[in-house]
Amino acid sequence: MSPRSTGGVADPVHLDRPRLAEDVVLHPPAEQDAPWILQKGTHQYIRIGEDLAALSRALDGAADHASLAGALGPRWTPALVGQAVGQLADKGMIADGRPPARRRRVRVLGPHRIQLTLLHPERLLAVLRPVAAVAGHRLSLGAGALVVLAGLVALVTLRSDVSLAMGSPLPLVGYLAVGVGFLLTTCVHELAHGAVLTALGGRPTRMGVMLFYFTPAFFCDVTDGWRLPRRHQRVVVALAGIAVQLVVGGLAALAAVVAPLEARQTLLVFAVLTYVACVMNLLPFIKLDGYLALMSALDVPHLREKAMADARSWLASTFLGARRERSLPQLSWAVPFGLGCMGMPVYIVGTLLLVLSDMLLGLGIVGATALLLVAGGGVAYVVVGLVRLGRQARRCGAPVGRTAAVSIGTAAAVVVAGAVVQVPVTVNGGYVVHDGAAHLVLMNGADDVGAGADVALVRRGLLTSHTLTSAELTAEGARPVPTPFEAFLPVAGTDVSVPLPGRPLSVAELPPERVGGAVVDLGMLPLWGWLAHTYLEPMGLELAAPPHDEETSR
Structure with a gap:
């Protein structure tokens, strides 16, 4: 719902007798004291005052700057007209002789967000307008809140069942039910955004699917919400999807109370994942609903980008001696908020690695490759952030010597920490009880694991695991063992x-x-060795010496 800028530079010939670009629309104020809005295409909105709106209305491609100044009155001069036209041209609002850009189905908004437009939902959402009106009634809102609270109470009451469900393998049909249910719920979530915006007089422009931090999701483009005159309206649009999704999660939790045992686990997993997804969606540090609601409540476009700019400026000033700049001087918490926004993608990638590593590393080279791609995305994000910090410091006059000293010192500290800090090394696989004995099975074979290694036999679930018993690897050689997929993936039956x-x-x-x-516990390795062992060796790259431990080599 945030406005976007896709500025361009118009040919000076077209600036002499300017006119608005073909895909630019001037929207009058929606109510008294509301701003005029210039809209370019479906993604770019800028707020302007009465004077700039009067100039925009007068840009017909025939009048030059002097004629425009004369028509607009004594407050304008040809120089002021030229300055204003240049600003509009920088935002891509002035026609430059080129046809409007074609609408693209695929939009790449960074490596973490790729969108594919599937439909333009105006007619569909117009049909849903009465539904949105009923859902927005006080009685409906109260009933929804009761369902959400009752669902939370049900999850607390069934906490032992919840723990078992999250830490136990589900049958394939259970995962299919959870996946389809979650997919439909996120689709309804996005429809709720669009339906509420439509009910308030806005116009959603696109719906489709996207990859968001390596996770598939739906989206509904409600950028047109910036035309809504009141902040609380934009906040309601931003939170509508979460509200609907919470109600669905509450209904699933309540259904689990009365469901038969075989369906209870599936319903509990779905309910917990739905509640967790809503909580994550409320976090304001990434461009999800919580951020859009905060930005709308404050009425500060590009809040996240401005806060991160203030955070980079603070870092450059504090550590590199650069001149301090502020984009949000009115917000005392802009710097810590910006630091949180900068760190959240790293946290998300780290959480993905921790949650998925046990399952994916057990799949050998395929799982290791997937994890390496996720980790590579996190490293690339950090590198890009450091480059931006360096540019900010250089632009704001940071001393070269101090910048070099801090950079070298930081790099040296990271290298030393990676060589000194010890990390436990493990290998993930499975076990099978065959012919009255337990056997360790690994996708890449278990011959490289030394006799005497400690092995924890665990029950794996979707998000958690539970240790069943401990074992020790014997010196006997490997033998063929019929191994179900459940040894490597938490899929039962x-x-x-x-x-x-x-x-x-x-x-x-x-x-x-x-x-x-x-x-399998393999002892300890320095951090660099652990990274190589965990992410590179499963792909056949032997870069780290195996840990040596008397307990694992006897």
């Missing part, structure tokens, strides 16, 4: 098995479940 080499394990008592996950 799969009858398909493949023969994999399994190493016998010594256990005091066999685990209660025939198949599950396994985590």
Whole structure:
């Protein structure tokens, strides 16, 4: 819902007798004291005052600057007209002789956000306008709030079942139900944004699918919400999707209370994921609904970009001695908010790596490649951020010597920390009870793991895992073991098995479940070695010496 800028530079010939570009629309104030708005295409909106609106109305391509100044009255001079026209041209609002840009189905808004437009939803959302009106009634809002609260109470009441559901494998049909349900819920979430905007007089322009931080999602472009005259209207549009999604999560939690046992786990997983998704959506540090609501409430376009600029300026001033600049002097919390916005993508990527690493690393080179791509995206983001910080420091006069000293010192500290800090090293795989004995199975084979290594046999769920028992790897050689997919993925009830080499394990008592996950403890490695061992060695790149531990090499 934030306005976007796609500025261009017009040919000076077209600036002499300017006119608005073909895809530019001038919107009058929606109510008294509201601003005029210039809209270019479907994504760019700028607010202007009465004087600039009068100039925009007069730009017909026939009048020069002197004629425009004469027509607009004594407050204008040809020089002021030229200055204003230049500003509009910088925003791409002045015709430059080129046809308007074609609407593209695919929009790349950075490596973390790629959108594919599937439809233009004006007619669909116009049909849903009565539904939005009913949903916005006080009785409907009260009933929805009760459902959300009752769902939370149900999850607390069933907390032991919730823990078991999140830490146990689901059948494939359960994952399919959760996936389809979540997909439909996010679709309704986006429709809610568009329906509320339509009910308030706005016009959603696009709907489609996107990749957002490596995660597929739907989107509904409600940038037109910036034409709404009141802040609270834009806040309602931003939060409409979360409100609908919370109600769906509450209904799923309530249904789990009365559902049969085989369906309860699936409903609980869906309800928890829905509530968690809503909480994440409310975080204002990335461009999700919570950020859009905050930006709308403050009525500050590009709040995140301006806050991050203030944060970079603070960093450059504090550590590099650069001149301090402020884009949001009216907000005392702009710098910490900007730092949070800068750090949130790193946190998201780190969380993805932690949550997915156990499951994906057990899949060998395929899983390691996926994790490496995610980690590479996080590293690229950090590098781009450091480059921007350096440019900011140089532009604001940071001393070259101090900048070089701080940069070298920081790099040296990172290198030393990576060589000194010790990190536990593990290998993720699975176990299978076969012929009355437990066996360790790894996608890349278990021959490289030394006898005596400690192995935790675990039950893996979608988000958590539970240790069933401990074991020790014996010195016996590997033997073919029929291995279900459940040994590597938290999917229950799969009858398909493949023969994999399994190493016998010594256990005091066999685990209660025939198949599950396994985590092999290989000792400790320095951070750099751990990174190489975790993300590169599964791809066949041997860059780190194996950890040496008397307990794992005897």
